[in-house]
Amino acid sequence: MNAAKRLEIFRRLHEDNPEPRTELAYTTPFELLIAVILSAQATDVGVNKATARLFPVANTPQAVLALGVDGLSEYIRTIGLYNSKARNVIETCRLLIERHAGEVPQTREALEALPGVGRKTANVVLNTAFRQLTMAVDTHIFRVSNRTGIAPGKNVLEVERKLLKFVPRDYLLDAHHWLILHGRYVCQARKPRCGSCRIEDLCEYKAKTSDD
Numbered sequence: 348m349n350a351a352k353r354l355e356i357f358r359r360l361h362e363d364n365p366e367p368r369t370e371l372a373y374t375t376p377f378e379l380l381i382a383v384i385l386s387a388q389a390t391d392v393g394v395n396k397a398t399a400r401l402f403p404v405a406n407t408p409q410a411v412l413a414l415g416v417d418g419l420s421e422y423i424r425t426i427g428l429y430n431s432k433a434r435n436v437i438e439t440c441r442l443l444i445e446r447h448a449g450e451v452p453q454t455r456e457a458l459e460a461l462p463g464v465g466r467k468t469a470n471v472v473l474n475t476a477f478r479q480l481t482m483a484v485d486t487h488i489f490r491v492s493n494r495t496g497i498a499p500g501k502n503v504l505e506v507e508r509k510l511l512k513f514v515p516r517d518y519l520l521d522a523h524h525w526l527i528l529h530g531r532y533v534c535q536a537r538k539p540r541c542g543s544c545r546i547e548d549l550c551e552y553k554a555k556t557s558d559d
């Protein structure tokens with residue numbers, strides 16, 4: 348895909364949604380970090396239901412740590428893998444207090460040293476909470492990047508590097524949200540809705556559908 352096409356794709360995505368936001372509910376970097384840890388292999392809607400009960404009771408590392416694994420599990424047991432997530436969250440809270448004075452660190456290295464925090468989670472927190480130019484590649488972004496030709500790659504790291512290189516600079520900060528939303532609601536995994544896709548004329552996918 349050439350640079351002019353990429354620019355026009357992001358121009359349109361921006362035009363349709365000038366201020367894209369994550370669909371995870373949060374009000375502080377700590378709440379976002381916890382929500383993203385909980386969201387692995389779970390839906391944002393499911394995570395939001397759990398955190399809507401949890402955060403009014405505990406939304407600091409100290410308060411969540413005080414709940415303990417069993418207490419936290421009571422709030423998140425509707426989310427897949429809640430047992431291991433509860434252990435990771437409690438240990439993360441302990442480390443945030445011990446190493447970072449209860450604050451969420453703003454570097455990839457420090458974030459990835461926390462249990463349950465991998466490259467993707469670190470990228471989401473750095474980008475969404477701290478407005479750094481990172482690119483979290485999830486299943487939606489991986490699919491959309493490959494199908495359209497915006498940033499084709501064999502694995503998430505390759506796609507991440509290409510997106511960082513090829514997405515026009517002015518759109519890089521929010522590209523992650525636009526691509527997720529596009530994958531979630533339009534360029535869906537089983538049946539892309541090419542018939543009602545805003546970037547259909549620019550997309551290079553060979554098996555486009557007429558569905559809308």
Ligand code: SF4
Nearest residue numbers: 534539541544550552
């Ligand atoms: S035209 Fe189809 S394949 Fe291409 S981005 Fe749109 S929905 Fe996805």
